[in-house]
Amino acid sequence: MTARVLVADDQSVVREGLVLLLGLLPGIEVVGSAADGEAVLRLVADTRPDVVLMDLRMPRMDGVEATRRIRAEFPDTQVVVLTTYSDDESVFAALRAGARGFLTKSADAEDIARAVKAVMDGDAQLDPGVQRRLLNTVAGSPERPSPPAQPVASQPVPAPSVTSQPVTPRSAQPAPSLPDGLTAREAQVLRLIARGLSNGEIAASLFISEATVKTHINNLFTKTGLRDRAQAVVYAYRQGIADPSADS
Structure with a gap:
C-alpha cells in the first residue's frame, strides 16, 4: 500500500x-x-x-x-x-x-x-x-494535590479500646489496587512501554511471546482508553506505574 x-x-x-x-x-x-x-x-x-x-x-x-x-x-x-x-x-x-x-x-x-x-x-x-x-516533562510535572484534611470533630475523642483488633502485618496487607482495573501483568507491560521497550524487547524481558505482549497491550489500551504508546507513557507516569529513576 x-x-x-x-x-x-x-x-x-x-x-x-x-x-x-x-x-x-x-x-x-x-x-x-x-x-x-x-x-x-x-x-x-x-x-x-x-x-x-x-x-x-x-x-x-x-x-x-x-x-x-x-x-x-x-x-x-x-x-x-x-x-x-x-x-x-x-x-x-x-x-x-x-x-x-x-x-x-x-x-x-x-x-x-x-x-x-x-x-x-x-x-x-x-x-x-x-x-x-x-x-x-511528565516525570517532572507537579504531583496531584492531596485532598483537604477532614475537620476535627468537636466531641471528645474516646480512648482506644484495649479490645481493638490487632494491626495486620505489612506482609499480610493486600497490594494496592491498580487504576482502571489493570492486572499486575498489564501494569508490568505498561511500565516497560514507558521505558521505551519494543514489543519484542518486552517479550524477552518477561519471558513471554510477542503475541502475548500484544494481547496485554490491547487489553490495557481498552481498559484505559489510550490510543497509542505515546499516551501510554504519559498515563504510566501520571498514575505512578512507571519508575522515573529507571530512565535516569
Missing part, C-alpha cells in the same frame, strides 16, 4: 529536501507541500493525505494548531511532527493535539519511512530524544 504524504515546513530548503528524499522511498507518494499552517489545511482538504509531516513552528498557523484542526476535521489523516530540537516545548502540546509520531529533523530516510508506516498502522513512533523529553 502506497502512503500518500504531505510535507509542511516553512523553510524552503528543508521542505524541498524532504520532498526529494520522500520521492526516493518505495511505498511513499508525496501529494504536496506547504509553508504555513493555513496552506496545510487547504492541501489536506484537497488531497486527503494519509500522513502529514508537520513542522511545529510555521507562520499564520503553527504546527500544533494545524495538527489539532487536521485531527478534528480529517481524522483519517495522521500527523508526524518534525521538530528541530528534541526538547521543543511544543512537542507535548502536539501530542495533546493528536500527533502520533515525533521525529527530529536529523532523522534519516529510514526513520521517516518507519514513522509513516507506524502511524498508518495505528501505532506511535517517537524519536529517542523526543521520548526522553516527554518522559522528563
Whole structure:
C-alpha cells in the first residue's frame, strides 16, 4: 500500500529536501507541500493525505494548531511532527493535539519511512530524544494535590479500646489496587512501554511471546482508553506505574 504524504515546513530548503528524499522511498507518494499552517489545511482538504509531516513552528498557523484542526476535521489523516530540537516545548502540546509520531529533523530516510508506516498502522513512533523529553516533562510535572484534611470533630475523642483488633502485618496487607482495573501483568507491560521497550524487547524481558505482549497491550489500551504508546507513557507516569529513576 502506497502512503500518500504531505510535507509542511516553512523553510524552503528543508521542505524541498524532504520532498526529494520522500520521492526516493518505495511505498511513499508525496501529494504536496506547504509553508504555513493555513496552506496545510487547504492541501489536506484537497488531497486527503494519509500522513502529514508537520513542522511545529510555521507562520499564520503553527504546527500544533494545524495538527489539532487536521485531527478534528480529517481524522483519517495522521500527523508526524518534525521538530528541530528534541526538547521543543511544543512537542507535548502536539501530542495533546493528536500527533502520533515525533521525529527530529536529523532523522534519516529510514526513520521517516518507519514513522509513516507506524502511524498508518495505528501505532506511535517517537524519536529517542523526543521520548526522553516527554518522559522528563511528565516525570517532572507537579504531583496531584492531596485532598483537604477532614475537620476535627468537636466531641471528645474516646480512648482506644484495649479490645481493638490487632494491626495486620505489612506482609499480610493486600497490594494496592491498580487504576482502571489493570492486572499486575498489564501494569508490568505498561511500565516497560514507558521505558521505551519494543514489543519484542518486552517479550524477552518477561519471558513471554510477542503475541502475548500484544494481547496485554490491547487489553490495557481498552481498559484505559489510550490510543497509542505515546499516551501510554504519559498515563504510566501520571498514575505512578512507571519508575522515573529507571530512565535516569
